[in-house]
Amino acid sequence: MARPVVAIVGRPNVGKSTIFNRLIGDRLAIVEDKPGITRDRIYGVSEWNGKPFSVIDTGGIEIDGDDVILKSIRMQAELAIEEADVIVFMCDAKSGLTQSDEEVAQILFRSGKPIVLAVNKVDNLGRHDEIYEFYSLGFGDPIPISGSHGTGIGDLLDAIVEILPELNDDEYDEDVIRVALIGRPNVGKSSLVNAILGEERVIVSDIAGTTRDAIDTPFEKDGQRYVLIDTAGMRKRGKVYETTEKYSVMRAMRAIERADVVLIVINGEEGIIDQDKHIAGYAYEAGKASLFVVNKWDVVDKDDKTMLQFDRKIRDHFLFMTYAPIVFLSAKTKSRLHKLLPVVQHVAEQHNLRVQTHLLNDVVSDAVAINPPPTDKGRRMRINYVTQVAVKPPTIVVFVNDPELMHFSYERYLENKIRGAFDFEGTPIRIFTRRKS
Numbered sequence: 468m469a470r471p472v473v474a475i476v477g478r479p480n481v482g483k484s485t486i487f488n489r490l491i492g493d494r495l496a497i498v499e500d501k502p503g504i505t506r507d508r509i510y511g512v513s514e515w516n517g518k519p520f521s522v523i524d525t526g527g528i529e530i531d532g533d534d535v536i537l538k539s540i541r542m543q544a545e546l547a548i549e550e551a552d553v554i555v556f557m558c559d560a561k562s563g564l565t566q567s568d569e570e571v572a573q574i575l576f577r578s579g580k581p582i583v584l585a586v587n588k589v590d591n592l593g594r595h596d597e598i599y600e601f602y603s604l605g606f607g608d609p610i611p612i613s614g615s616h617g618t619g620i621g622d623l624l625d626a627i628v629e630i631l632p633e634l635n636d637d638e639y640d641e642d643v644i645r646v647a648l649i650g651r652p653n654v655g656k657s658s659l660v661n662a663i664l665g666e667e668r669v670i671v672s673d674i675a676g677t678t679r680d681a682i683d684t685p686f687e688k689d690g691q692r693y694v695l696i697d698t699a700g701m702r703k704r705g706k707v708y709e710t711t712e713k714y715s716v717m718r719a720m721r722a723i724e725r726a727d728v729v730l731i732v733i734n735g736e737e738g739i740i741d742q743d744k745h746i747a748g749y750a751y752e753a754g755k756a757s758l759f760v761v762n763k764w765d766v767v768d769k770d771d772k773t774m775l776q777f778d779r780k781i782r783d784h785f786l787f788m789t790y791a792p793i794v795f796l797s798a799k800t801k802s803r804l805h806k807l808l809p810v811v812q813h814v815a816e817q818h819n820l821r822v823q824t825h826l827l828n829d830v831v832s833d834a835v836a837i838n839p840p841p842t843d844k845g846r847r848m849r850i851n852y853v854t855q856v857a858v859k860p861p862t863i864v865v866f867v868n869d870p871e872l873m874h875f876s877y878e879r880y881l882e883n884k885i886r887g888a889f890d891f892e893g894t895p896i897r898i899f900t901r902r903k904s
């Protein structure tokens with residue numbers, strides 16, 4: 468299920484990042500368990516009343532010039548209007564209503580997007596008089612919150628999930644593989660799209676009628692149907708903020724949520740930087756199938772070891788994604804391009820793979836026999852049985868006598884054994900431990 472995106476917009480210093488951390492606080496701890504995931508605080512995943520959503524703090528998009536604050540907050544608003552499903556517009560009770568608040572409110576108002584107005588720094592909830600002036604913005608009841616004290620956050624979450632849209636996943640047939648290309652600006656995403664579509668025996672289809680047409684490109688190759696997600700977004704150019712990291716992450720979030728398979732495009736000429744990791748980390752957290760595409764391979768000085776060396780570099784940087792295959796190619800010369808779609812097809816199959824319970828239990832029993840779970844304070848975890856409860860991504864539940872006894876390293880061991888037996892190449896696997904004695 469695609470998660471809706473919530474963006475926080477507001478002047479510098481109103482407390483956006485403080486509230487962002489409050490919103491994703493609980494979930495963050497879970498994700499931090501996984502070694503190698505960069506905690507960049509650019510995006511986070513939250514859930515309230517069983518409704519999951521992604522949050523992004525659009526602050527910190529910096530530009531130069533006069534009126535910097537107003538310009539940058541206008542950009543945030545514009546970006547949020549384009550990319551988010553719900554916008555949290557944040558003001559500050561301590562500084563009161565300002566002129567830039569009013570200007571941005573007008574932009575947001577005209578967009579017709581669902582808006583939640585939050586007034587931060589209401590540190591004393593008794594002092595409701597602090598929020599009255601914000602009624603004039605026209606977004607209904609302002610929600611008083613305090614990032615410092617953590618008060619009002621529940622009310623804010625209630626207001627967000629109340630207007631969160633249901634995103635439908637069935638905009639394309641089940642047998643269509645939805646592919647997103649993500650990566651920093653200039654790694655060659657749009658060149659790669661053009662190269663794929665220009666390939667021999669690729670039939671670009673025009674399914675008329677849906678609004679998605681304008682931004683997605685459906686095509687067929689060797690009897691398999693694909694759709695490239697948000698190709699229009701990739702071609703878009705020119706706005707000042709389009710080169711900023713937050714912008715590319717935010718664009719990527721949407722595409723990733725709608726995709727089955729995510730192509731993480733890396734510039735082979737430049738190597739890997741942190742920004743590549745932020746985007747890849749999101750694909751991992753969203754539970755999508757992934758592969759690395761090392762592009763511009765034509766301009767890399769190569770000998771017989773270069774590919775292996777780059778391979779190692781990727782593995783070192785993306786410890787959480789050892790399952791993702793790597794394809795080296797050149798969008799420009801089209802060399803090795805023919806290798807790409809077969810890998811996309813393969814990882815899509817693995818992402819949708821369902822393993823029979825008895826086979827899964829055989830593998831886990833063997834794994835336990837070779838390497839029994841460690842004891843904790845004299846108690847040993849007993850695994851009763853294991854079953855796969857979902858696909859996309861494959862999700863496995865391990866029933867044990869006491870879930871507290873499951874350790875990350877043992878879970879990792881089981882995952883490796885399961886991968887060894889059933890492949891699951893290119894897809895994350897979710898493992899949950901539940902009590903059943």
Ligand code: GDP
Binds near residue numbers: 484
């Ligand atoms: P951002 O620039 O909008 O992301 O704002 P920050 O989250 O960085 O916060 C700006 C400043 O406001 C920091 O010094 C915070 O400690 C402070 N701040 C955040 N929330 C509150 C609050 O609820 N009450 C008060 N008094 N200060 C706050």
Ligand code: GDP
Binds near residue numbers: 656658701
């Ligand atoms: P995007 O911003 O990720 O969509 O990147 P573009 O597709 O616009 O490519 C950025 C630049 O890299 C352009 O000048 C392309 O011509 C160039 N480029 C893209 N793919 C390749 C490649 O495989 N080899 C070389 N040498 N240049 C490439």
